[in-house]
Amino acid sequence: MIASHYNYWIAVVLLMIGLYVVMSHSNTIKKLIGLNVFQVAVFMLYISLGKIEGGTAPIVDAAFTVYSHPLPHVLILTAIVVGVATTALGLALVVRIHEAYGTTDEDEALIADRREAERT
Amino acid sequence: MIAHLPILQVALPLLAAPLCVLLRSARAAWWIYLLASVAAFGSALLLASSVATHGPLHYAVGNWAPPFGIAYVIDAANAFVLVLVSGIAVATAIYAPRSIAAEIDPQRVYLYYACLCLCLTGLLGIVATGDAFNVFVFLEISSLSSYALIALGKRRQALLAAFRYLVMGTLGGTFVLIGIGLAYAVTGTLNMADLAQRLPALYGNRTLTAAVGFVSVGLAIKAAVFPLHAWLPSAYAEAPSAAGVFLSATGTKVAIYAFLRFAFGIFGAGLVFGHLPMSALILIVGTAAMLAGAAIACYQDDLKRILAWSSVGQIGYIVVGLGLASQQGLSAAFLHISAHALIKGGLFATAGIVALRLGTTRIDALAGLARSAPAVFVALLLGGLGLIGVPLTAGFVSKWALVMALIEADQWAVIAAVLLSSLLALVYVGRIIEVAWFREPPLLADTAQPSTPAPMALAMWGLVGVSLVAGVYAAPLSRAATAAAAALLGTAP
Numbered sequence: 208m209i210a211s212h213y214n215y216w217i218a219v220v221l222l223m224i225g226l227y228v229v230m231s232h233s234n235t236i237k238k239l240i241g242l243n244v245f246q247v248a249v250f251m252l253y254i255s256l257g258k259i260e261g262g263t264a265p266i267v268d269a270a271f272t273v274y275s276h277p278l279p280h281v282l283i284l285t286a287i288v289v290g291v292a293t294t295a296l297g298l299a300l301v302v303r304i305h306e307a308y309g310t311t312d313e314d315e316a317l318i319a320d321r322r323e324a325e326r327t
Numbered sequence: 328m329i330a331h332l333p334i335l336q337v338a339l340p341l342l343a344a345p346l347c348v349l350l351r352s353a354r355a356a357w358w359i360y361l362l363a364s365v366a367a368f369g370s371a372l373l374l375a376s377s378v379a380t381h382g383p384l385h386y387a388v389g390n391w392a393p394p395f396g397i398a399y400v401i402d403a404a405n406a407f408v409l410v411l412v413s414g415i416a417v418a419t420a421i422y423a424p425r426s427i428a429a430e431i432d433p434q435r436v437y438l439y440y441a442c443l444c445l446c447l448t449g450l451l452g453i454v455a456t457g458d459a460f461n462v463f464v465f466l467e468i469s470s471l472s473s474y475a476l477i478a479l480g481k482r483r484q485a486l487l488a489a490f491r492y493l494v495m496g497t498l499g500g501t502f503v504l505i506g507i508g509l510a511y512a513v514t515g516t517l518n519m520a521d522l523a524q525r526l527p528a529l530y531g532n533r534t535l536t537a538a539v540g541f542v543s544v545g546l547a548i549k550a551a552v553f554p555l556h557a558w559l560p561s562a563y564a565e566a567p568s569a570a571g572v573f574l575s576a577t578g579t580k581v582a583i584y585a586f587l588r589f590a591f592g593i594f595g596a597g598l599v600f601g602h603l604p605m606s607a608l609i610l611i612v613g614t615a616a617m618l619a620g621a622a623i624a625c626y627q628d629d630l631k632r633i634l635a636w637s638s639v640g641q642i643g644y645i646v647v648g649l650g651l652a653s654q655q656g657l658s659a660a661f662l663h664i665s666a667h668a669l670i671k672g673g674l675f676a677t678a679g680i681v682a683l684r685l686g687t688t689r690i691d692a693l694a695g696l697a698r699s700a701p702a703v704f705v706a707l708l709l710g711g712l713g714l715i716g717v718p719l720t721a722g723f724v725s726k727w728a729l730v731m732a733l734i735e736a737d738q739w740a741v742i743a744a745v746l747l748s749s750l751l752a753l754v755y756v757g758r759i760i761e762v763a764w765f766r767e768p769p770l771l772a773d774t775a776q777p778s779t780p781a782p783m784a785l786a787m788w789g790l791v792g793v794s795l796v797a798g799v800y801a802a803p804l805s806r807a808a809t810a811a812a813a814a815l816l817g818t819a820p
Contacts, residue, residue: 229498235490242497249501253508279511282460286504289467293497296471300478300490307483316487 214255221248233314235304239297246290253279253286329377332370333386333399336409337452337465339366344444347437356440357424363444364416367451371413375406379810385457393457394518400457403814404661407807408454408584411665415576415672415790416447422786423569426679430481430567439479443573445472450581459507459593460517462585466503466549470496473578476570477562485565488558495548495558502545509538510593522593530598539599542589550582552646553616556639563638564631568679571631572786575638576672580664583645587657590649591815600652609650614744616643621751625758630678630688633755634671637714640748641667647741648729655732657812662728662805666721666794670713673790677706680783684776693759695768699776702784704763706791711756713794716749720798724805 221244228241257279265274301311308316343363347356378384383402387393401409423443431439449469453462474496478489511517513534514525529535544555551559563575590599600606620640627633645667648660680703681696682688697704713720716727726745733742797804 226498229494238494242494245498246501249505249508252505256508256512279508282508282517285460285464289464289471289500292471293467293493296474297490297493300474300486300493303478304483304486304490307486313487313490320484320487 214251218248218252218255221245221251233312235297235301235311235313238313239294239301242297243290243294246286246293250283250286250290253283329373329384330386332374333384333401333455334388336367336370336374336413337399337448337455339363339370340444340448340451344441344448347441347444351437353424353433353436353440356437357420360423360440360444361417361420364413364420364447367447368410368413368417371406371409371451374401375410375807378403378406383814394516394521397461398457398518398520399455400519401455403807403810404587404812405454405584407661407811408581408664409451411668412450412454412577412581413447415573415668416443418672418676418786418789419443419569419573421782421789422572422676422679425780425783426569426683427567429683430569431479435479439476439567439570442472442475442479443570445469446476446573450577453581453585457519458517459510459519459522459589462588463500463504463507466582466585467500469578469581470500470549473570473574476574477566479567479570480565481567482565484561488561488565492558492562495555499545499548499555502541502548504545506538506540506542506545509534509541513538519588519593523595526593527595527597530602535594535598536603539594539603539605542594543586543599543605546582546586546589547612550579550586550642550646551639552612552642553619553639554612556616556620556642559639560632560635563635563675564629568675568682572672572675572679572790575635575675576668576790579638579642580645580668583642583649583660583664587649587660587815591817596652596816606650606652609646610738610741613643613645613647613650614741616640616646617748618643618744618751621748621755624755625751627755628690630681630690630693630759631675633690633759634674634678637752637755638667638671640752641671641714643748644726644729644745647745648732651732651736651738653732653736654809654812654816655728655735657815658805658808659725659728659732661808661811663725665804665808666713666725666797669790669794669797670710670720670722673706673787673794674710674714676783676787676790677703677710680779680787681707683783684779690759690762693763694766696763699768700779703779703787706787707763708760709791709795711760713791713798715752715756718798719795721794721801721804722798724798724801728805728808 225241225245229238257276259275262273262275263271265277305311308319340363343359346359386399388397446469449465452465474489474493548555563571617640624633624636645660645663648656678688685692713722716722
């Protein structure tokens with residue numbers, strides 16, 4: 208059961224690692240790395256769903272009869288694009304945060320805001 | 328022509344976005360956004376009237392027949408939300424130019440309109456589509472553009488707020504993606520109607536139960552349902568005023584609509600509210616939301632933050648309505664979706680005018696507002712009364728419908744919570760009114776206040792006015808909400 212469904216276990220473990228990194232770190236870049244691990248876990252889940260042992264790419268040819276399912280792969284292509292866009296936007300925000308606060312750490316930025324609020 | 332409206336509705340704002348970027352001019356970008364939103368609003372109205380007379384519309388994108396191609400399906404439920412979202416988009420278009428001139432760097436204004444176009448595309452797409460994976464794609468289009476919109480805020484806190492929203496929103500979106508993937512794994516289809524047909528045979532299947540859980544939690548994050556609301560208050564408070572009007576009125580409502588569609592149109596009420604104890608869970612979460620949101624709003628010292636926390640509470644009412652899973656509960660939820668969108672949109676518009684006139688939205692700075700800006704004060708008062716749910720406002724109509732639905736379901740504890748949270752709303756609205764009406768203005772301030780630009784006043788009065796009209800002549804709105812609920816429950820004639 209565990210051995211034959213190892214693809215699901217890999218997805219679950221990666222998912223948890225990603226989520227843990229997002230929650231446990233206050234460094235914004237580490238948060239984005241965690242977010243990427245989290246998303247990649249889902250990509251793996253989808254891609255492994257469509258894979259059939261011994262299956263080839265879905266090209267119609269007399270020599271092959273077993274094909275992997277292409278639809279989950281195409282869906283994940285879309286999700287990867289979304290993931291890339293999210294990471295790009297996230298990194299752009301980190302650059303702006305660094306310009307405005309002089310740090311990429313979320314907690315330090317919050318402390319800076321609190322100090323500023325106390326001064327005024 | 329009507330036959331192609333379901334896709335044009337989504338495609339026009341999508342095409343408008345790159346045009347805004349290419350033309351690189353703030354003025355041209357505004358015209359493009361205005362035209363796109365007016366076109367979307369017009370087609371939403373046409374679609375709604377066509378659905379009301381001829382029944383649901385089906386559209387196969389690219390003429391690929393469903394379930395292989397992507398289908399767009401318009402029925403009474405999503406026509407209702409389409410009209411609401413595109414209507415708010417038009418109000419935002421009227422409101423935006425003068426407001427953002429004061430808040431955004433002039434060289435970035437055209438990008439702001441491009442993001443608004445994309446956000447509108449995403450929201451309309453989520454609502455119009457009949458394909459589960461399409462929902463995820465549009466969800467991320469609308470979310471990504473709203474992160475960018477929020478990051479354009481004037482203060483540096485906007486960047487942090489946008490980043491936190493990005494992290495939470497991406498987690499939510501990915502959860503939805505997992506849920507859709509699991510549902511696809513057990514059925515082999517992504518078409519909503521097809522899924523709905525194949526899923527009942529699988530009730531009790533553990534993969535399917537996990538799918539319901541992932542989709543529900545993901546959309547709850549996007550809808551800022553308590554206790555997953557942490558991103559909302561600072562995001563809406565720090566966003567540029569004109570983006571705050573649009574996002575606060577539409578963003579969370581569309582996520583709630585998506586949950587309704589998944590729960591009733593795909594998984595089926597039998598699974599979500601029958602096999603799984605979702606109804607009890609939603610009632611608990613919704614009750615906690617309306618109490619906590621309203622209570623925390625009482626302790627804020629910034630007008631926009633009070634409004635944002637009050638949104639967390641008001642989402643609780645909508646969630647409780649849909650948790651009942653009855654005809655009355657659902658139509659109360661639809662009524663409150665529209666009532667709250669109009670009232671909160673109007674109030675954020677008012678807060679934007681306050682920000683423009685006073686240069687700040689801190690509560691202390693509102694002192695003497697009733698004298699220096701009586702019209703703004705009256706709008707604030709009328710909107711606030713709507714939040715409390717005073718008779719003759721739209722807030723009363725929806726709360727009344729909600730309480731009736733709760734009485735019918737014998738949920739007396741929830742009714743007590745609704746009343747308590749209305750009292751708390753009285754407290755936080757009362758605080759704003761008290762400062763603005765009774766407190767003496769600082770001596771220096773009242774000389775240099777700029778007057779309210781006419782387009783901003785028009786948008787503010789438009790939103791507040793429609794919410795008042797809907798409170799007095801409640802029949803058309805409640806008829807539409809009832810039809811929307813019937814369409815979701817599958818009991819439409």
